[in-house]
Amino acid sequence: DIQMTQSPSSLSASVGDRVTITCRASQDITNYLAWFQQKPGKAPKSLIYAASTLRSGVPSKFSGRGSGTDFTLTISSLQPEDFATYYCQQYNSYPRTFGQGTKVEIK
């Protein structure tokens, strides 16, 4: 299985901060990488696919970059509604695997 490792596991940030989360794959997944946001008690929400393509309706403050094994999710200006846990997922091979999650908390 491809291992997906996110860093950091959690972070504290203030409203307005720029935040970057890293996701590293244990082998080359080209750009078959998605990002999801999950708020407490809610289902995940799809943010980005193909490493950098925003889903319809996702605000442009979210951006994704990377290819191969190293990927990032950046939130350009953190807002109260962005405090959540973020997961990456590779869909290059089976089984699909997720990172362990990065919890973004209010400082």
Added chain:
Amino acid sequence: EVQLVQSGAEVKKPGESLKVSCKGSGYSFSSYWIAWVRQKPGKGLEWMGIIHPDDSDTRYSPSFQGQVTILADKSISAAYLQWTSLKASDTAMYYCARQEWLSEAPDYWGQGTLVTVSS
């Protein structure tokens, strides 16, 4: 509006059987794959498997192969996750999610079904 509506929370005893559902609306159900994802309390997301409702082509994660069965009934726009003998370790939230192609990531998710297995 695309919607995936899952069946309600379940409380079961070890050894019991269970089938939870995911019903799609607002799109051509037979044209999209449905994936199932497990989330144990306080933990991360685990991909279980995926089915195409049109022909029931199914892929399982090795971790879940033989532990669950993924089914679909395109006539009623529903996908299912089935257990024949539940264990306490099956206690989790289960999500369904759709994707158009097998080589894609999900775009829409169901609201989740909480399954609690306790004696």
